[in-house]
Amino acid sequence: MSPHETGSVLVVDDEPEMAIALRETLRRDGYRVSLAQNGREAIEKIAREEYGWVISDVRMPSVDGWELLSRLKEKSPLTRVILMTAYGTVPQAVAAMKQGAVNFLTKPFKAEDLRKILEPPAPDQCEEKAGCAQGSGGRSPWENVSRPIRTRNPAMVRILGMIDAVASTPATILIEGESGTGKELLARYLHERSTRAHRPFVAVNCAALPDNLLESELFGYEKGAFSGAIARKIGKFELAHSGTLLLDEVGEMELALQAKLLRVIQEREIDRVGGTRPVPVDIRIIATTNRNLKEEVRAGRFREDLYYRLRVFPVALPPLRERMEDIPLLAERFRLAFEKEHMAVGPFAPETIELLARHPWPGNVRELENVVTRAAFLAEGRTILPSHVSDLLDPEAENIGRGEECDAGIRPGRSVWEVERELILRTLASCGGNKAQSARLLGINVRTLRNKLSEYGIGGGEGNGEESA
Ligand SMILES: Nc1ncnc2c1ncn2[C@@H]1O[C@H](COP(=O)(O)OP(=O)(O)OP(=O)(O)O)[C@@H](O)[C@H]1O
Numbered sequence: 001m002s003p004h005e006t007g008s009v010l011v012v013d014d015e016p017e018m019a020i021a022l023r024e025t026l027r028r029d030g031y032r033v034s035l036a037q038n039g040r041e042a043i044e045k046i047a048r049e050e051y052g053w054v055i056s057d058v059r060m061p062s063v064d065g066w067e068l069l070s071r072l073k074e075k076s077p078l079t080r081v082i083l084m085t086a087y088g089t090v091p092q093a094v095a096a097m098k099q100g101a102v103n104f105l106t107k108p109f110k111a112e113d114l115r116k117i118l119e120p121p122a123p124d125q126c127e128e129k130a131g132c133a134q135g136s137g138g139r140s141p142w143e144n145v146s147r148p149i150r151t152r153n154p155a156m157v158r159i160l161g162m163i164d165a166v167a168s169t170p171a172t173i174l175i176e177g178e179s180g181t182g183k184e185l186l187a188r189y190l191h192e193r194s195t196r197a198h199r200p201f202v203a204v205n206c207a208a209l210p211d212n213l214l215e216s217e218l219f220g221y222e223k224g225a226f227s228g229a230i231a232r233k234i235g236k237f238e239l240a241h242s243g244t245l246l247l248d249e250v251g252e253m254e255l256a257l258q259a260k261l262l263r264v265i266q267e268r269e270i271d272r273v274g275g276t277r278p279v280p281v282d283i284r285i286i287a288t289t290n291r292n293l294k295e296e297v298r299a300g301r302f303r304e305d306l307y308y309r310l311r312v313f314p315v316a317l318p319p320l321r322e323r324m325e326d327i328p329l330l331a332e333r334f335r336l337a338f339e340k341e342h343m344a345v346g347p348f349a350p351e352t353i354e355l356l357a358r359h360p361w362p363g364n365v366r367e368l369e370n371v372v373t374r375a376a377f378l379a380e381g382r383t384i385l386p387s388h389v390s391d392l393l394d395p396e397a398e399n400i401g402r403g404e405e406c407d408a409g410i411r412p413g414r415s416v417w418e419v420e421r422e423l424i425l426r427t428l429a430s431c432g433g434n435k436a437q438s439a440r441l442l443g444i445n446v447r448t449l450r451n452k453l454s455e456y457g458i459g460g461g462e463g464n465g466e467e468s469a
């Protein structure tokens with residue numbers, strides 16, 4: 001499509017004030033703008049002239065926004081469509097996105113929100129940006145952010161496209177995926193691509209804190225709410241106001257707290273612990289889980305109503321072993337990152353890449369990142385050879401995700417306690433000490449795992465509830 005065509009916009013709205021205001025904004029930005037009062041008029045105009053963009057209201061007399069969208073797909077497939085929806089029409093917006101609408105704006109919106117959709121950063125600006133490596137870099141929007149997402153896997157590309165389309169809606173997103181698959185990275189990407197990009201992004205790890213602490217972390221408290229509450233504390237919900245709140249490992253939240261979260265999502269207000277009146281909050285919620293939440297619902301450990309509230313737009317990130325084509329790409333990215341951060345390093349020997357590409361990566365992208373970093377240190381500036389990585393790859397990992405069992409020293413004469421302890425410790429070792437991932441493989445929750453570890457005299461290691469940036 002020529003730049004000339006990209007610069008032409010058809011605004012379709014039956015509200016004249018809205019249409020004229022949009023036309024003035026767009027003209028000031030240098031677009032050629034035409035107006036249509038409804039879908040029928042729009043279709044007539046499209047038949048006569050090609051537009052780069054159609055910005056259309058959804059609810060209009062005669063032909064509405066949905067029908068216009070499907071007619072456009074047929075008649076003018078290169079025209080990009082922005083639908084203007086009212087708050088509360090998220091399910092339809094998601095449906096439309098699947099039909100191929102480019103983007104949504106929730107009324108009322110600001111001129112900047114519209115500009116962000118019309119003028120995504122040009123590819124050549126990307127190279128100047130930190131963290132945006134050369135080569136295939138900079139082509140797609142998901143490589144054009146502060147932390148680029150690297151992939152050439154079709155399923156991943158589809159997911160990223162859907163995330164782009166849903167970013168500017170207020171839809172709650174649930175990201176499911178094994179540990180280390182890039183859930184947090186995707187959440188940050190979504191935030192950066194949304195109209196809230198310049199507002200706060202706050203992350204809370206629901207597995208890192210015991211429940212009572214998690215509650216005050218999320219909701220905050222008033223001075224004197226309990227002994228020790230010597231001053232008012234503002235919770236993460238309030239800190240994330242007007243921005244995005246990431247609830248990491250939401251499946252670890254206990255039932256009582258789940259009920260409170262449900263209330264926040266439904267009422268869009270929170271009650272500080274010891275507070276007398278609710279505080280309104282405007283937040284986009286992204287939840288992640290590395291457990292199968294549906295299973296948790298079935299087992300009665302997760303509220304079904306909350307599950308459906310969170311799953312307005314579900315995303316399942318595939319494990320790395322299901323997107324093997326990404327391994328060389330990611331390995332190279334982490335090698336370059338190492339060079340930037342630490343010291344010069346040689347290239348990968350082809351056999352090294354082959355070895356990496358065969359490993360099943362139970363710890364997914366994070367494990368790959370760790371292995372590449374450690375191998376780069378071992379290579380001391382020279383070519384990274386298979387010998388630099390082979391010791392870092394746990395041979396027992398070959399069994400993970402492949403349905404085979406590894407022998408945890410099971411034989412008559414050993415107690416259940418002993419075998420359990422050994423299985424837990426070996427699983428933990430194979431996950432590089434990552435408790436969330438180990439718990440998932442063991443089929444127990446993180447809390448149980450932590451209790452068992454302290455039973456064995458191994459520290460529980462409580463975090464501060466926040467993921468490091
Ligand atoms: N496609 C990708 N491109 C580049 N880097 C990636 C990609 N996916 C993941 N990473 C990197 O891998 C690491 C792990 O990703 P992230 O923390 O998002 O995973 P996660 O799914 O949230 O894991 P956990 O469940 O353990 O919290 C991060 O350093 C992230 O930047």
Ligand SMILES: [Mg+2]
Nearest residue numbers: 183184248288
């Ligand atoms: Mg995470």
